[in-house]
Amino acid sequence: LAERRVYPVHPDFRIIGISEPPPLTQATASKWLGSEALAMFRVKSLSDLTPAIELSIIHSLYPTLDGSVSLNQLIQLASALRENKNDTTSQSLAQSLSTRQLLRIAKRLIDTDTALVELIKKACLYRFLTPLARNTLEEQLARHHIHPTNSTTDTATDWSRVRSVQKQTVEELALVPDILFYQNKQQERILSAMLADYTCGEHL
Numbered sequence: 001l002a003e004r005r006v007y008p009v010h011p012d013f014r015i016i017g018i019s020e021p022p023p024l025t026q027a028t029a030s031k032w033l034g035s036e037a038l039a040m041f042r043v044k045s046l047s048d049l050t051p052a053i054e055l056s057i058i059h060s061l062y063p064t065l066d067g068s069v070s071l072n073q074l075i076q077l078a079s080a081l082r083e084n085k086n087d088t089t090s091q092s093l094a095q096s097l098s099t100r101q102l103l104r105i106a107k108r109l110i111d112t113d114t115a116l117v118e119l120i121k122k123a124c125l126y127r128f129l130t131p132l133a134r135n136t137l138e139e140q141l142a143r144h145h146i147h148p149t150n151s152t153t154d155t156a157t158d159w160s161r162v163r164s165v166q167k168q169t170v171e172e173l174a175l176v177p178d179i180l181f182y183q184n185k186q187q188e189r190i191l192s193a194m195l196a197d198y199t200c201g202e203h204l
Helices: 051-061 069-083 088-096 099-111 116-123 131-143 156-163 185-199
Strands: none
Touching: 051 069, 051 099, 069 088, 069 099, 069 116, 069 131, 088 131, 099 116, 099 185, 116 131
16 A cells, blocks of 8 residues: 555544635525535534734734734724625625735735735725725725825835845746836836735745
8 A cells, every 4th residue: 555655544634624605696595515515524603703803813923013003903994894794895895804814914014114005905906996996995994094104105215125136046947937127116116016925925
């Protein structure tokens, strides 16, 4: 069996499956989890995380954000969108601010100098939102006192940071795209965003 790469499974080995039911629409009215797959697991329903629990999770992972005003504003904004269950627009925006996205935004608050409002808009794909969704998000941002700062338009320091990154040597050159960037404000912002992803470990 060992020669055929067939090995015994440890008695403590477990497989955990995590899923979330789709919205109750006509297309998903049927059972979304079949009886065959359901019989393989012991099902346990988990309630949604409260803002206090989310805040404690973020504090445990990023202690430097303890007492951060920006983090409290972010949690309050996400909670306000989730609580408005009768508004489909608010619920759609709330899905963009899941716990995982809140953790990503919190990490960017530490590793980059990007303003909170820009991180929220990026998570919600602000450029692709409908006018109604944009207005809803802008109202919630203003209600929670989340406003742009001057640092969001200053790209000179970002360009100097981009130029300070050392060139990496790779084995497969064919996998590295040959892209030419010019020193202008639009491409500086693109390079700055790429550098932020690289700093946070979210690059490809």
